[in-house]
Amino acid sequence: MGNSVASDKAGPARPAAMRMFGRFQLLRLLGKSERTMAWAVAAPGENAEWMLVLPRSQPIGAQALERWSDGVRRAARLNHPNLAPVVELGVHDGWPFAAYDLHERATLAERLSSKGMPGVELAPLAIQALQGLAFAHEGGVVHHDVQPYMMLVSDSGQLRVAGLEVAAEESAEGLEPGALRERRDAAGRDVLALGVLLHHALVGQAALDEPDTGRVISRLPPEGREIVRLAWTTAHPIPDVLRAIVNRSTDRQERQRYRNARTLARALEGWLQTEGAGQGGTIALLGDKLRAAGVLPSSPGAGAQAARLALMESERTIELAEVVLQDIALSFELLRNVNGAQVRGAQVSGNGPILTIRRAIAMLGLDGVRRAALALRPWPGPLDPRSAAELERLAQRVKRAGRVALALRPPGYDGEVVYLITMLQNLGRLVVQYHFADEAVQIRRLMQAAPSARAGEPDDPGMSEEAACYAVLGADIEAIGAAVVRSWGLDDSVLHMIRRLPPSAPVRHGDDDDEVLRLVASAANEAVDALAQAPAHVAPALHRVAQRYGRALGLTFKDLQQALQDVPRPTSNPTAPMPLQPEEPAAAGPRSRAMARAAR
Helix, strand or coil, X not given: CHHHHHHHCCCCXXXXXXXXXXXXXXXXXXXXXXXXXXXXXXXXXXXXXXXXXEECCCCCCHHHHHHHHHHHHHHHCCCCCCECCCXXXXXXXXXXXXXXXXXXXXXXXXXXXXXXXXXXXXXXXXXXXXXXXXXXXXXXXXXXXXXXXXXXXXXXCCEEECCXXXXXXXCCXXXXXXXXXXXXXXXXXXXXXXXXXXXXXXXXXXXHHCCCHHHHHHCCCCCCCCCCCCCCCCCCCCCHHHHHHHHHHCCCCHHHCCCCHHHHHHHHHHHHHHCCCCCCHHHHHHHHHHHHHCCCCCCXXXXXXXXXXXXXXXXXXXXXXXXXXXXHHHHHHHHHHHCCHHHHHHHCCCCCCCCCHHHHHHHHHHHHHHHHHHHCCCCCCCCCHHHHHHHHHHHHHHHHHHHHHHHHCCCCCCHHHHHHHHHHCCHHHHHHHHHCHHHHHHHHHHHCCECCCCCCCCCECCCCHHHHHHHHXXXXXXXXXXXXXXXXXXXXXXXXXXXCCCCCCCCCCCCCHHHHHHHHHHHHHHHHHHHCCCHHHHHHHHHHHHHHHHHHHCCCHXXXXXXXXXXXCCCCCCCCCCCCCCCCCCCCCCCCHHHHHHCC
């Protein structure tokens, strides 16, 4: 028994075998994929931990090893605050490695939990990663294996990307045919991998239950048939704008995905700024652009004509107002001027904003009109010919919507107010086309349907305008217009009227005149938008508009057809001498502040 007891006693603990890689002590595996692996190591003579990143496939032969070293060495020469500096390049037993000083940083993989990260915490990290990747891509360097363990995050929230070019495979070199295309495709794969990583970090669970972003990508179109979209139920609520951005980054249609790191970063910055958690983004950038180039450039010839009338005519305010209204930029500039704090404080304190051009002219005087016209940037401002043509087409659509709204307005509603509210509902679209012309191209592209890749299946639908704007700019297009109007000093009642009724929202009879004005402008804009659809879809779309607004506005399909042909409705005042002059007020019903002011 004694022997038995003796045999049960625990002997002295044996020290764990020390795993070594050359002179480095391997401490723990930080992550691995099909293409790379990363280890935390103790380096002799160093007080801090290092991270070794190695390719999973050993370069075969001295020439391949030299090419690998040249690529990583070229990447190591890049200097950017969001790229981790390489502290050592080496080879052990034929295995090349790149070493990075962790500086008490942890990988993003180590910081993720099963509940995921809130969007306002994740977005700043993703933006930093994208800024680092964009700088690398523009320098001709690609990552090739964007993984959570390649993102080194400090306690203060600074992120650096490690592992550039470590996973590079044999490819065309230098200026050989195909080399630039391969590098561009690889850079696009980096952005797609970052989108997969965003999905993982928000949800707290790897997309498709696969932690390797490269394997996820291989299961997405065009290589596979899987779909990666954010679930509606998550531990942390995901705002709609952020959801649209992340879903676009992994969209099943290649054409819908972000084409480079900066476009995805811009979208995230825009969303973060609108959430109040950032200092940049679309809205802040727009403020700088407005100060530099104004809201819109003057329409060709219209501003000069108004300036001449202001100098020559001293008593024809209504005629001058009609001329001004032909120039959208000048109309908006007068609204901005007359609603400015100085004018309102001196002349209309307590009366609310001004929503007619004739009142603006009366208050600013003819000299004010002349100064406003001369202050506008000449057409087409900084736009190139292609973007200018697109802005002019959009402006013509906006004016047509204004004329349709005039034809649809119920009796007693001031034509000028109706026309301006209809134009203001398009302010965000006009501003985006002028100040974000490249992004506007992306938005239109995302909204277009695409032929199905398989015979017999329906076409792939495009995004809605709202989702496309979210995905490109990280902001609601209506919010962009509202930000401009708010800077003019207009109040919440106007902000409500200039926000189009959402397509999915039910249309109810307006409780007051402000709501009726909003409905009339929304119906006119939707009708003009319907005309832009494919010919086979126009008539059904117009029928939907008539049915949608019919009860609230007393609108029939015939009324809508007549309005689109610029034929006045029978209910309109047939004796009005000018189309934008106010009609007689309705006999009964509540009067909004906008209508009351216009009737003066």
